[in-house]
Amino acid sequence: MAILVYADHNNAELSSATLNAVTAANQMGGDVTVLVAGEGCDAVAEAASKVAGVSKVLVAQDAALKDQLAENVAPLIAGMASDYSHIVAPATTTGKNIMPRAAALLDTQQVSDITEVVSPDTFVRPIYAGNAMATVQSTDAIKIVTVRSTSFDPAAEEGGSASVEAVGGASDAGLSSFEGAALSDNERPELTTARVVISGGRGMQSGDNFAMLEEVADILGAAVGASRAAVDAGYVPNDYQVGQTGKVVAPELYIAVGISGAIQHLAGMKDSKVIACINKDEEAPIFQVADLGLVADLFQAVPELKSELEKQGIQAR
C-alpha cells in the first residue's frame, strides 16, 4: 500500500493541517508520499521532506498550479492515482475544493472530513453537524479521504528525510483564472491551531466591540473567532467563523462570549478540551456544553476578565 497526501500550502509554507493529514495517512498504513503542487514552492517541498512519517515528496511546479485551481490540480492527482491505495488531503477549503473533483475523475466516492481511521478502508466521520458519528467502509479501489485536522495530532515537523522528486504532467485546463485574494491580515495565532480561542457572537453588538476580545486574546496568546451570527452581521470577516460550515477548532480552552450556542456553532467547537462561556442569558444552550459558565453582561465581564488576567500575571504559554 502507498498513500498520497495532497499538501495544503501557499507556495511559501506548508500548512499545519497537512501535518495532521500525514498522521491520519500513517494510520492507514503504507508508505506516505506527499504531493506538493504549486509554483515556486521549493521551500514547501523541503519542509514536507523533513516531516516525520513521510517517505517521499513529489513536487509538481507549473504556472497552472500556482493558485491551486481545482480544474488544474484535480487532473494531476487523478493522473498519478493508480500508484496509490489512498489519496488523502486535509479538509481545508483547498482540500474540499479539489478532492471531490479528483474523486469524480477517478469514479470514486470520497469520504469527507474523517475524525478516525478504524482500518485501511473504514473511517469515522461526523454527520448532521457532528450530532452523529458514522463509521463507513469504502468499497472503492482507491480510497479518497479528507481529514479533519483537529482529530489527529500533527506529525512532527522534523525527523523525516524523504527524497524529493520533481514530477510533470501539469497543464492549464483553461477553465478558470485566479484574480486575487483578500486575506485577513492577522498577527494572532491561526484559529484552527491556537491553544486558546476566544469567540464572540451576536451579543458583541458591533465589530468595534471585538477589540475587547482581542485585548484578552493578546494576553492569552489566543486566536479570535466568531459565530455565524457575528459574521453575518458584518462584525468580523468570514474566516473568523467557527461552526458546522466554518472552521472546526479544538483548542485547550475555548471561551465563548455572547454566543447562544446553536447546534451549528457547537459543531465547530465542542471537541475543545475546556469550554468557558460568558452570556447574560442563563438559558442559552451554550451553558449546557460549557465546563465553566458565567452568567454576566459581557460588557462588564470581558474588561474585568482582562484586568483579572493582568492582576494574576497570567501570560500566553
Added chain:
Amino acid sequence: MKVLVPVKRVIDYNVKVRVKADQSGVDLANVKMSMNPFDEIAVEQAVRMKEAGTVTEVVAVTLGAEQSQETLRTALAMGADRAIHVVHDGELEPLAVAKMLAKLVEEETPDMVILGKQAIDDDANQTGQMLSGLLGWSQGTFVSKVETSDGAVKVTREVDGGLETVALKMPAILTVDLRLNEPRYASLPNIMKARKKEIAKKTPDELGVDTTPRLTTVKVEEPPKRQGGAKVGSVEELVSKLHNDVGVI
C-alpha cells in the same frame, strides 16, 4: 442564460437529530424536513439573476423519495420556472447524484448549475465539485459574491484565509456559501402559483446511472457527550479555576 438548481430535502436545521438505537442511522420518522439551507441560497441566487434579466429560465432539480416533491414546490414558489424530480427511494451518495445531474445537464443544456456548498445532513461538501469534474466545467465553490458578464462569471470565494476572487469560463458550476444572499420566503400567491408549475419525473434507470452506494455504513453512533453545565459566580472565580484547577491558562 439557463440555470439548473439542484435542491435536497434534509432534516430541518432546527431539529435535534436522534441516533437510532440499532445504530443503523438517524431517526427521520415524524421529523420536520426542509430544503437544505444552502440550496435555498442557490435558488435565491438563480431567481435574482432571473429578476435582473441575466437568466431566462431557472430549472430546479431534486433526487430522492416521493416526498422530495415538497422541496421542489418550495423552489418553484421561490421563483423557479419548472422542476425535475428523479424519484429514488433509499440512500444516494454524492457521486451518484453528480452522475445523474451530469445526465440532466446533457439533456437540459444549462449555462450554469448553482448548488449549495454542502447538505446539512451528510455534510459531505462534494456534489458540485464532482459534477464539475464529470462535465469538465469550471467550478467556483463556497461563493459569497457572483458577477456575470459576457461568457464569463467572476466569483468571490470564502476560503480559510479570507476571500479569493476567481474568473470562471462558462458554462460553470457554482456552489454557494452563507453570505451570498438571504433567501426569500415564498409568498402565498407564489405558493399557489407553484402548484401549477410543471414537475417532470424521471428515474435513475432512465438516466442510466447505477446508484449502488460505494460506502457501507457500518454504524452510526451518538458523539461523546460533554459534561457541561457547571457555573462560576464571578470573573475572578472563572480565572482562578482556569488557572489553578483546570490549568489551561
